[in-house]
Amino acid sequence: MVYRTDTEWGRERYTTHEDVLRRGSKRVESIAEAIEQATGASVDGRIALDYGCGVGRIAVPLAERCERVYGMDLSAAILRETRANAERMNVHNLETVEVPRLPELAGHYDMLVSLNVLQHIRTGEGEAIFEQLVSGLRPGGVGFVNVVLRPSRPLLKVARWTFRPSHAWKPRRKAHRLNPTNVVGVVDFSYAYMMRRSYSLDRLGRVLAAAGIERWTAHYNLNPERHGFDSVALIFEKPES
Numbered sequence: 001m002v003y004r005t006d007t008e009w010g011r012e013r014y015t016t017h018e019d020v021l022r023r024g025s026k027r028v029e030s031i032a033e034a035i036e037q038a039t040g041a042s043v044d045g046r047i048a049l050d051y052g053c054g055v056g057r058i059a060v061p062l063a064e065r066c067e068r069v070y071g072m073d074l075s076a077a078i079l080r081e082t083r084a085n086a087e088r089m090n091v092h093n094l095e096t097v098e099v100p101r102l103p104e105l106a107g108h109y110d111m112l113v114s115l116n117v118l119q120h121i122r123t124g125e126g127e128a129i130f131e132q133l134v135s136g137l138r139p140g141g142v143g144f145v146n147v148v149l150r151p152s153r154p155l156l157k158v159a160r161w162t163f164r165p166s167h168a169w170k171p172r173r174k175a176h177r178l179n180p181t182n183v184v185g186v187v188d189f190s191y192a193y194m195m196r197r198s199y200s201l202d203r204l205g206r207v208l209a210a211a212g213i214e215r216w217t218a219h220y221n222l223n224p225e226r227h228g229f230d231s232v233a234l235i236f237e238k239p240e241s
Contacts, residue, residue, distance in 0.1 A: 021057065034144065102133075
């Protein structure tokens with residue numbers, strides 16, 4: 001698989017397998033630093049679960065610091081690419097696991113990582129997955145889970161985003177691209193899509209509390225765009241008893 005540069009969309013770009021893993025290594029460093037600052041715990045030597053690992057951008061470099069890493073994803077094809085990337089980096093302590101096997105891993109990991117995954121799952125199902133992930137975390141385990149935040153006044157924001165004048169529109173997906181000079185306005189349903197996959201900190205906090213985690217940290221990533229979504233990383237440590 002090749003990760004090509006697309007200069008048009010202003011996103012994070014990957015050009016090679018090595019570039020993917022190099023950027024992943026930097027992300028792992030920032031995750032490890034955030035966990036240590038929030039909990040005082042180190043990620044080194046842990047048994048980690050990367051839920052929604054994709055091609056191993058986080059899982060492969062994380063395996064260089066952990067005793068073992070489970071890379072979990074829905075797609076068998078994607079997991080084959082994960083294993084290939086691990087082999088390229090001479091990483092042998094990464095095991096790929098398909099999502100239906102999640103119950104088998106309960107109690108087998110003491111670090112949980114999930115980045116930009118739950119935002120693609122409808123909220124109700126995502127909350128149930130989050131609960132399952134947290135309950136499967138060993139006592140003393142740590143977690144770093146990224147979600148999209150549910151906005152205030154959501155219906156107003158959906159209306160503003162979905163129906164807006166062409167001069168205020170910036171293309172976000174090639175498939176959605178229209179020529180603004182030929183239309184009066186733009187209809188874009190991406191915000192409504194994300195609304196159905198956004199999360200409430202109160203509800204996720206209740207899930208953590210039910211698992212005995214009463215103290216946790218939220219690192220906010222605020223979107224500067226007026227119509228954009230904010231996200232948050234939840235960082236937590238499960239009590240020993």
